[in-house]
Amino acid sequence: MALRVVSVLKRRLGGPGQKLLRSGNLLSATQHRWEKMPSSVGFPVTSRRSFSKTALIVDVDHNLGIATMKMNNPPVNSLSLELLTNFVIDLEKLENEKRCRGLIITSASPKIFSAGLDITEMYGKSSAHYAEFWKAVQELWLKLYMSNMVVIAAINGSSPAGGCLISLAGDYRIMADNPKYTIGLNETLLGIVAPFWFKDTLVNTIGNRASEHALQLGLLFSPTDALRVGIVDQVVPEDKVQDTALNVMSRWLSIPDHARQLTKTMMRKPTVDRLLKQREADIKNFVSFISRDSIQKSLHMYMKHLKERKE
Numbered sequence: 201m202a203l204r205v206v207s208v209l210k211r212r213l214g215g216p217g218q219k220l221l222r223s224g225n226l227l228s229a230t231q232h233r234w235e236k237m238p239s240s241v242g243f244p245v246t247s248r249r250s251f252s253k254t255a256l257i258v259d260v261d262h263n264l265g266i267a268t269m270k271m272n273n274p275p276v277n278s279l280s281l282e283l284l285t286n287f288v289i290d291l292e293k294l295e296n297e298k299r300c301r302g303l304i305i306t307s308a309s310p311k312i313f314s315a316g317l318d319i320t321e322m323y324g325k326s327s328a329h330y331a332e333f334w335k336a337v338q339e340l341w342l343k344l345y346m347s348n349m350v351v352i353a354a355i356n357g358s359s360p361a362g363g364c365l366i367s368l369a370g371d372y373r374i375m376a377d378n379p380k381y382t383i384g385l386n387e388t389l390l391g392i393v394a395p396f397w398f399k400d401t402l403v404n405t406i407g408n409r410a411s412e413h414a415l416q417l418g419l420l421f422s423p424t425d426a427l428r429v430g431i432v433d434q435v436v437p438e439d440k441v442q443d444t445a446l447n448v449m450s451r452w453l454s455i456p457d458h459a460r461q462l463t464k465t466m467m468r469k470p471t472v473d474r475l476l477k478q479r480e481a482d483i484k485n486f487v488s489f490i491s492r493d494s495i496q497k498s499l500h501m502y503m504k505h506l507k508e509r510k511e
């Protein structure tokens with residue numbers, strides 16, 4: 201299967217891509233920190249670069265023009281301030297690499313794509329901390345939603361709340377077919393409210409009525425139900441998620457970048473502008489909401505419930 205994906209990519213990438221794939225090794229003296237390493241998906245040894253920071257592993261295949269970002273914040277890939285910050289920094293780096301046209305976001309943790317925002321960042325801290333944290337959440341969404349790259353979420357585990365938002369910010373979602381995994385914006389279950397731009401991102405994906413239903417009830421969908429409602433685009437056997445992501449990527453990368461990017465901007469800019477117009481007000485609203493005693497209590501109880509579930 202992986203080899204078939206490579207041949208499809210070779211065909212679709214055309215001219216320079218084919219040459220680069222054939223040459224097998226593009227290391228140049230000036231390209232420091234590049235590593236030659238065998239591919240985990242069966243590509244010929246190609247020009248690759250890996251960098252890892254706390255909570256994130258990034259692997260760039262310059263020959264294919266595809267980067268893979270693996271969230272790596274065990275045990276559940278909760279989106280801590282550090283992970284959010286590193287995510288944004290690495291996205292900016294990739295965005296500036298001309299040869300990087302596609303990004304696959306996935307998880308290094310078995311069974312969990314991401315548990316969403318790190319709840320411990322949202323209680324028992326100062327207002328300044330909440331403001332910094334929320335700004336980082338906004339920043340990641342803005343960067344991802346408007347990325348020039350084709351962004352595919354390879355959802356290889358559960359993906360509640362902020363984890364779901366990350367995948368919704370991509371262009372295409374592939375989820376592992378395991379009924380134990382769930383995905384959705386379940387904020388109301390925590391006694392909190394998905395902000396308007398989380399809601400807008402969901403509405404843009406599955407429509408108003410289905411979003412209202414999902415958001416009010418804090419629904420977490422099984423892969424089959426997520427596919428039915430349109431939160432994900434494809435459900436595939438667990439061991440086929442990465443190959444499918446590469447296959448789908450080749451299709452998206454066969455479209456001329458400028459045409460695809462302008463179309464993406466046309467579709468998404470109004471949603472992004474809504475947040476940009478009131479970014480500071482949104483931070484203030486978050487800080488004041490999350491600082492309420494009743495909300496702090498709800499979050500504390502929710503964490504307690506998560507821990508007690510295990511006992």
Ligand SMILES: CC/C=C\CCC/C=C/C(=O)SCCNC(=O)CCNC(=O)[C@H](O)C(C)(C)COP(=O)(O)OP(=O)(O)OC[C@H]1O[C@@H](n2cnc3c(N)ncnc32)[C@H](O)[C@@H]1OP(=O)(O)O
Nearest residue numbers: 276278315316317318319320360361362392486489506507
């Ligand atoms: C005005 C706007 C206001 C507010 C907007 C805020 C928007 C918020 C968005 C969010 O993303 S909130 C986070 C929502 N996330 C969840 O509800 C998921 C909670 N977690 C789970 O359901 C499960 O942990 C799981 C992801 C399904 C994984 O289950 P598993 O059984 O594999 O692990 P376990 O539950 O034992 O967890 C291990 C460990 O991790 C801690 N944990 C889990 N999730 C989080 C989290 N989101 N943040 C911080 N910590 C988390 C859990 O407590 C365990 O810790 P322990 O080992 O110390 O007990």
